[in-house]
Amino acid sequence: MITEQQKPGSAFGAHSTADDVLMGRDLTGTTALVTGGYSGLGLAATRALVRAGAHVVIPARRPETAADALRDLPGTEVCALDLADLESVRVFAERFLESDRTLGILVNGAGIMACPETRVGPGWEAHFAVNHLGHFALTHRLRPAFAPGGARVVAVASSGHFLSGIRWADVHFRTGYDRWSAYAQSKTANALFALHLDRLGGKHGLHAFAVHPGSILTPLQRHIPREEWHAQGWVTPDGTPAPGFKTPEQGAATTVWAATSPLLDGHGGAYCQDCDIAKPATTDDMLIGGVKPWARDPDAAARLWDLSCELTGLNAF
Numbered sequence: 427m428i429t430e431q432q433k434p435g436s437a438f439g440a441h442s443t444a445d446d447v448l449m450g451r452d453l454t455g456t457t458a459l460v461t462g463g464y465s466g467l468g469l470a471a472t473r474a475l476v477r478a479g480a481h482v483v484i485p486a487r488r489p490e491t492a493a494d495a496l497r498d499l500p501g502t503e504v505c506a507l508d509l510a511d512l513e514s515v516r517v518f519a520e521r522f523l524e525s526d527r528t529l530g531i532l533v534n535g536a537g538i539m540a541c542p543e544t545r546v547g548p549g550w551e552a553h554f555a556v557n558h559l560g561h562f563a564l565t566h567r568l569r570p571a572f573a574p575g576g577a578r579v580v581a582v583a584s585s586g587h588f589l590s591g592i593r594w595a596d597v598h599f600r601t602g603y604d605r606w607s608a609y610a611q612s613k614t615a616n617a618l619f620a621l622h623l624d625r626l627g628g629k630h631g632l633h634a635f636a637v638h639p640g641s642i643l644t645p646l647q648r649h650i651p652r653e654e655w656h657a658q659g660w661v662t663p664d665g666t667p668a669p670g671f672k673t674p675e676q677g678a679a680t681t682v683w684a685a686t687s688p689l690l691d692g693h694g695g696a697y698c699q700d701c702d703i704a705k706p707a708t709t710d711d712m713l714i715g716g717v718k719p720w721a722r723d724p725d726a727a728a729r730l731w732d733l734s735c736e737l738t739g740l741n742a743f
């Protein structure tokens with residue numbers, strides 16, 4: 427069974443920016459948490475949320491680098507967190523809970539892309555561990571802080587999910603490691619996580635959405651040689667982004683839209699793109715996007731949830 431995607435008809439689109447989406451919206455008194463909120467799309471989302479009045483907490487593996495990037499942006503707070511280390515996740519979450527704050531928005535945006543084979547924790551494949559399991563654990567640990575009746579979790583996925591569903595027989599790539607397949611699996615996991623989180627949390631007022639931000643060149647591509655950028659058609663011969671690519675501000679628009687738009691009431695668990703609910707993918711063209719069926723399968727979402735609970739030892743829902 428595949429969960430349907432029904433478009434609510436947003437006034438925004440592919441060229442809208444995060445500031446466009448939040449124009450006129452007052453988030454004063456809202457605490458948001460944005461992983462990866464000091465670089466690339468995350469930084470663009472942080473800036474827009476702050477300009478709308480939110481206080482934004484930015485957990486960072488490199489807190490000094492994050493503090494420097496956010497030095498001139500009031501309304502932000504940097505804390506140490508390494509998503510590859512579940513003990514670091516626990517310590518961060520406990521300190522946040524001790525502050526007795528209510529969390530209105532959680533953006534699970536930090537991640538890695540197409541990196542060399544790397545093992546973390548008990549030998550977990552790094553993409554699956556950082557992009558999915560770290561955020562899974564963080565969300566569970568933070569459950570007591572979510573605002574009753576109005577909290578949203580946004581999982582930043584990608585059209586990269588086109589390349590792979592969940593490799594149930596070998597999620598950690600014990601054999602046959604491929605950097606793009608590993609990244610793709612983690613992005614499918616992001617979408618399935620949002621789908622099942624909304625199923626469990628919706629009755630308590632916690633809603634979740636997955637988003638494809640679009641194709642954007644940011645520090646996320648740091649492991650990919652520039653020659654490959656050209657070979658993939660990501661850049662023109664003079665090195666500028668190819669047609670169809672977005673700016674970070676445009677890329678962050680769907681994230682903040684999913685975090686705040688009343689149009690998504692009643693559409694919990696949806697996969698979003700270009701500030702609207704995405705259509706089912708009819709081609710393999712990632713620039714066109716859409717969502718593949720394996721990222722909308724509630725049975726796969728429930729299976730992944732159970733596996734993630736087993737791996738992390740957490741089940742707060």
